[in-house]
Amino acid sequence: MSQQRHGNTPGNAGAVPAFPDLPEATIARLPEYLRALHNLAEAGSDTISSEGLAAAAGVNSAKLRKDLSHLGSYGTRGVGYDVTLLIDQIEYILGLDQRRAVALVGVGNLGHALAGYDGFASRGFRIVALFDADLDQVGKAINGLIVRHVGELRRAVVDEGITIGVISTPPNAAQGVADDLVAAGVTSILNFAPCVLSVPAGVDVRKVDLAVELQILSFHEHRKASLTALPGGRVDQSGNQEAVGS
Amino acid sequence: MSQQRHGNTPGNAGAVPAFPDLPEATIARLPEYLRALHNLAEAGSDTISSEGLAAAAGVNSAKLRKDLSHLGSYGTRGVGYDVTLLIDQIEYILGLDQRRAVALVGVGNLGHALAGYDGFASRGFRIVALFDADLDQVGKAINGLIVRHVGELRRAVVDEGITIGVISTPPNAAQGVADDLVAAGVTSILNFAPCVLSVPAGVDVRKVDLAVELQILSFHEHRKASLTALPGGRVDQSGNQEAVGS
DNA sequence: AGGCGCTTGTGAAGGCGTGCACAAATCGCG
DNA sequence: CGCGATTTGTGCACGCCTTCACAAGCGCCT
Numbered sequence: 001m002s003q004q005r006h007g008n009t010p011g012n013a014g015a016v017p018a019f020p021d022l023p024e025a026t027i028a029r030l031p032e033y034l035r036a037l038h039n040l041a042e043a044g045s046d047t048i049s050s051e052g053l054a055a056a057a058g059v060n061s062a063k064l065r066k067d068l069s070h071l072g073s074y075g076t077r078g079v080g081y082d083v084t085l086l087i088d089q090i091e092y093i094l095g096l097d098q099r100r101a102v103a104l105v106g107v108g109n110l111g112h113a114l115a116g117y118d119g120f121a122s123r124g125f126r127i128v129a130l131f132d133a134d135l136d137q138v139g140k141a142i143n144g145l146i147v148r149h150v151g152e153l154r155r156a157v158v159d160e161g162i163t164i165g166v167i168s169t170p171p172n173a174a175q176g177v178a179d180d181l182v183a184a185g186v187t188s189i190l191n192f193a194p195c196v197l198s199v200p201a202g203v204d205v206r207k208v209d210l211a212v213e214l215q216i217l218s219f220h221e222h223r224k225a226s227l228t229a230l231p232g233g234r235v236d237q238s239g240n241q242e243a244v245g246s
Numbered sequence: 247m248s249q250q251r252h253g254n255t256p257g258n259a260g261a262v263p264a265f266p267d268l269p270e271a272t273i274a275r276l277p278e279y280l281r282a283l284h285n286l287a288e289a290g291s292d293t294i295s296s297e298g299l300a301a302a303a304g305v306n307s308a309k310l311r312k313d314l315s316h317l318g319s320y321g322t323r324g325v326g327y328d329v330t331l332l333i334d335q336i337e338y339i340l341g342l343d344q345r346r347a348v349a350l351v352g353v354g355n356l357g358h359a360l361a362g363y364d365g366f367a368s369r370g371f372r373i374v375a376l377f378d379a380d381l382d383q384v385g386k387a388i389n390g391l392i393v394r395h396v397g398e399l400r401r402a403v404v405d406e407g408i409t410i411g412v413i414s415t416p417p418n419a420a421q422g423v424a425d426d427l428v429a430a431g432v433t434s435i436l437n438f439a440p441c442v443l444s445v446p447a448g449v450d451v452r453k454v455d456l457a458v459e460l461q462i463l464s465f466h467e468h469r470k471a472s473l474t475a476l477p478g479g480r481v482d483q484s485g486n487q488e489a490v491g492s
Numbered sequence: 493a494g495g496c497g498c499t500t501g502t503g504a505a506g507g508c509g510t511g512c513a514c515a516a517a518t519c520g521c522g
Numbered sequence: 523c524g525c526g527a528t529t530t531g532t533g534c535a536c537g538c539c540t541t542c543a544c545a546a547g548c549g550c551c552t
Contacts, residue, residue, distance in 0.1 A: 311532085
């Protein structure tokens with residue numbers, strides 16, 4: 001059998017066919033749509049047009065329609081999209097209805113903040129285990145979780161069905177942690193350490209480097225400064241609202 | 247992506263060369279090259295081939311050569327790139343030699359960690375001011391800086407020549423803070439709040455949403471799970487190693 | 493019932509980014 | 523001094539993504 005259906009499917013019966021083959025660019029935007037939809041639902045909206053949702057998500061409406069069309073036809077012409085239906089669809093596609101268990105390794109400065117970040121819990125994830133190599137950290141409680149030694153990582157990952165690991169260690173420790181995570185069966189890693197991780201095929205790695213974001217902004221500052229310092233410095237119009245990623 | 251065109255500077259032969267017109271994708275990778283180059287310099291390498299640097303940065307060597315070729319010809323055929331020369335070039339292009347002053351607004355869970363993150367200081371930035379709306383936070387010291395009330399933001403930004411603002415407030419406060427920053431003259435904003443910011447033309451906004459990164463990973467987990475559950479579950483998928491912001 | 497306005501879904505075109513493959517250039521060695 | 527080994531810089535083709543523009547579909551009003 002394919003896989004478990006998640007409640008409401010419009011009209012057509014039968015099992016869900018092959019997993020939809022979505023463009024990466026679309027996948028990266030779905031979370032943003034989802035966030036906007038939750039806001040709309042909280043505000044009491046029942047349906048929303050592509051124009052309205054696009055504005056709430058900060059994208060072009062044509063792009064939004066094309067993105068959603070990849071999921072199937074969940075809109076009604078002349079009316080718009082059903083907010084709750086679309087929320088359920090996107091959450092199903094993203095696998096958020098499973099509330100995946102996440103392990104976080106490295107409770108230093110940044111890791112400590114991540115462990116306490118309620119945005120994870122409220123948006124489909126459960127941080128269920130914290131690890132650190134520093135014995136001074138082991139045993140401490142953060143947000144109701146006890147920090148364990150990284151040596152226990154492997155057993156904990158297996159026992160608690162963890163599939164996603166977050167690395168917030170110093171860069172020199174990151175590769176070792178990644179190896180441990182992979183050996184324990186983790187197949188997705190979010191890496192905050194500023195270094196390249198080497199992982200076997202089949203494991204997904206996403207990297208977030210906070211300094212890189214600032215450096216990209218710095219480039220644009222530099223560019224803007226060099227333009228205004230010159231004769232005819234132009235202030236062109238371009239409503240840019242940009243997100244990392246892409 | 248911020249679609250921005252800008253006239254190239256006239257060919258003045260002065261100390262400041264014409265500002266190169268770099269593709270966004272290239273700009274986003276320069277910081278990663280820079281990090282790899284610093285590692286190499288620390289390890290004592292004098293020159294590095296495109297193949298070697300590409301491996302250290304986790305990208306294709308052809309892509310790296312094309313990226314660097316946009317900066318000019320700073321390599322030597324048959325030899326490679328001079329490490330320190332390339333570091334200087336990239337740092338100049340990114341404007342890191344100016345060590346821009348950064349203001350951080352919102353010293354909650356995440357903001358506190360960002361204020362203490364030494365990765366900013368070590369990679370070209372100075373966090374010079376912390377703000378919060380919560381009077382319980384005002385007056386506290388974080389990493390040697392006193393948290394000030396957000397009402398003082400405007401004067402501080404002007405007085406201290408701040409051009410980049412980091413927003414790590416709750417989402418409902420983010421737009422107000424962004425407005426204050428822009429009014430004070432800030433032209434680049436790094437937004438950690440999960441919401442869309444509206445800013446005038448000429449202001450660059452980059453958004454980092456930590457939950458979004460996990461949700462993207464969750465999608466791939468979901469996809470992988472649904473594939474292995476199906477007959478002939480394939481496990482191809484070349485090892486992706488990629489970073490946010492592609 | 494029929495027409496009208498509104499909104500979705502999509503074909504097509506254009507732009508951007510990637511990666512291959514190779515010519516051009518440089519060094520070292522005999 | 524010349525030749526071969528090595529590596530950069532780039533022309534080109536291909537594929538992905540974005541955007542426009544419009545036909546198709548839906549609901550409402552008369």
